[in-house]
Amino acid sequence: MSLVKLDQVHKYYGDFHVLKGIDLDIKAGEVVSIIGKSGSGKSTLLRCINGLEEYQQGGISVDDKEVTSEDIQVRRLALSVGMIFQNFNLFPHLTVGENIMLAPTIVLKKSKAEAQTIAKAMLEKVGLGDKFGSYPEKLSGGQQQRVAIARALAMNPKVLLCDEITSALDPELVGDVLKVLEQLAKEGMTLVLVTHEMNFARDVGDRVVFMHQGKVWEEGNSKKLLSDPETEELKQFIGAVL
Amino acid sequence: MLNFSDLLPYTDVFLGGLATTLQLTLLTTVLGVIVGTLCASIRQYGNKPSQRAVAAYVELIRNTPFIVQLFFIFFGLPSIGLLLTPWQASVIALTINLGAYSTEIIRAGLSNIPKGQWEAAKVLGMNFRQTLVRVVFTPAFEKIYPALTSQCIIVMLGSAVLSQISVQDLTYAANLVQSRNFRAFESYVVTALMYLGLAMLMRYIFGLIGKRVFAFREAS
Numbered sequence: 001m002s003l004v005k006l007d008q009v010h011k012y013y014g015d016f017h018v019l020k021g022i023d024l025d026i027k028a029g030e031v032v033s034i035i036g037k038s039g040s041g042k043s044t045l046l047r048c049i050n051g052l053e054e055y056q057q058g059g060i061s062v063d064d065k066e067v068t069s070e071d072i073q074v075r076r077l078a079l080s081v082g083m084i085f086q087n088f089n090l091f092p093h094l095t096v097g098e099n100i101m102l103a104p105t106i107v108l109k110k111s112k113a114e115a116q117t118i119a120k121a122m123l124e125k126v127g128l129g130d131k132f133g134s135y136p137e138k139l140s141g142g143q144q145q146r147v148a149i150a151r152a153l154a155m156n157p158k159v160l161l162c163d164e165i166t167s168a169l170d171p172e173l174v175g176d177v178l179k180v181l182e183q184l185a186k187e188g189m190t191l192v193l194v195t196h197e198m199n200f201a202r203d204v205g206d207r208v209v210f211m212h213q214g215k216v217w218e219e220g221n222s223k224k225l226l227s228d229p230e231t232e233e234l235k236q237f238i239g240a241v242l
Numbered sequence: 243m244l245n246f247s248d249l250l251p252y253t254d255v256f257l258g259g260l261a262t263t264l265q266l267t268l269l270t271t272v273l274g275v276i277v278g279t280l281c282a283s284i285r286q287y288g289n290k291p292s293q294r295a296v297a298a299y300v301e302l303i304r305n306t307p308f309i310v311q312l313f314f315i316f317f318g319l320p321s322i323g324l325l326l327t328p329w330q331a332s333v334i335a336l337t338i339n340l341g342a343y344s345t346e347i348i349r350a351g352l353s354n355i356p357k358g359q360w361e362a363a364k365v366l367g368m369n370f371r372q373t374l375v376r377v378v379f380t381p382a383f384e385k386i387y388p389a390l391t392s393q394c395i396i397v398m399l400g401s402a403v404l405s406q407i408s409v410q411d412l413t414y415a416a417n418l419v420q421s422r423n424f425r426a427f428e429s430y431v432v433t434a435l436m437y438l439g440l441a442m443l444m445r446y447i448f449g450l451i452g453k454r455v456f457a458f459r460e461a462s
């Protein structure tokens with residue numbers, strides 16, 4: 001039973017054909033890493049899945065609901081699709097706790113007490129139980145990203161989209177964030193990651209999707225694909241990043 | 243020679259004028275910033291026609307003298323059947339004036355908010371209004387708060403011309419006193435000092451409010 005389904009998705013930026021007929025099937029509980037050179041369309045693909053970018057042809061569905069970029073649809077979708085960004089995008093004027101509680105209170109209409117309980121539980125989960133009252137700018141990048149993960153989890157999503165979430169971090173902070181993701185994967189969360197962390201993709205991920213020139217160039221079991229790539233392009237890519 | 247004690251019998255006149263200026267300032271600062279916030283939001287996020295309407299309003303007000311705006315409202319509008327008291331005309335004129343200037347200032351703050359903030363709110367399921375009010379406004383105002391403070395003070399100082407339509411404000415009091423006792427120098431020195439004091443008081447109060455609202459920058 002697939003949770004996220006892309007069927008011949010085409011996207012254009014004006015004349016530029018970014019996605020050229022993407023087919024992808026992601027099952028609940030799967031950890032899928034999307035890799036590829038910059039400009040290959042991998043972030044665009046991710047952003048199409050939750051309607052942040054519109055697509056011109058084909059179909060995308062999440063949990064059997066069709067994805068369009070209409071505002072109302074995006075917001076309904078937000079209830080099942082969480083997203084984490086490269087630049088964290090925490091709300092600077094709210095404390096860590098308030099950042100996490102905001103959407104559960106005003107979108108899901110939970111009581112403040114209930115939202116607070118959830119926020120605290122999620123913060124514990126990402127290892128930042130003591131930061132509830134801190135403001136984002138007082139945290140390190142790695143801590144901010146973990147707060148962003150907690151904020152997304154508080155909405156209880158079915159799938160979590162991660163858009164290069166360790167790319168803006170200092171190398172020594174990457175591990176903490178990946179550890180949280182690994183924990184989530186173990187708990188059965190469906191993860192779709194655009195990432196350059198090949199070790200993570202191989203060790204934690206179930207499947208790797210290699211994008212090249214707007215197409216799914218090669219995909220398959222992560223260990224097999226990364227150790228034994230078929231196409232010349234993937235061989236080159238792996239050679240360049242490892 | 244100079245004689246400030248000649249002003250003493252007019253203490254009540256000065257205080258009355260000061261109170262009027264204070265009340266008008268307080269009321270129109272609040273109203274003007276509300277108008278500015280609404281118009282800035284429309285200018286930044288509204289549809290094309292409403293954006294143009296706001297732009298026309300802002301340009302009209304910013305490119306005409308305040309005293310002409312005031313005279314138009316007080317002396318001009320009665321011709322089309324809209325009769326206003328000096329106080330009403332003043333509140334409207336000051337609000338419209340501050341509204342236009344603060345529209346441009348606040349819009350600068352809004353346009354400064356990174357797209358990522360909107361996207362983050364969107365993927366959390368928040369709608370436009372929720373995002374604007376809960377996510378965008380506070381950081382946007384933080385960026386432009388010093389400019390907004392200055393503009394509010396400028397409007398307060400500009401309210402001196404209201405005496406021209408016989409609003410009994412601080413300047414009206416000064417004119418009245420010096421016409422009675424011919425102590426123009428003393429009268430205007432004292433008045434200028436009162437305006438100076440008011441301006442400093444406003445800066446102080448804005449500072450206090452800012453410190454509270456934007457506490458997230460100072461927090462340790």
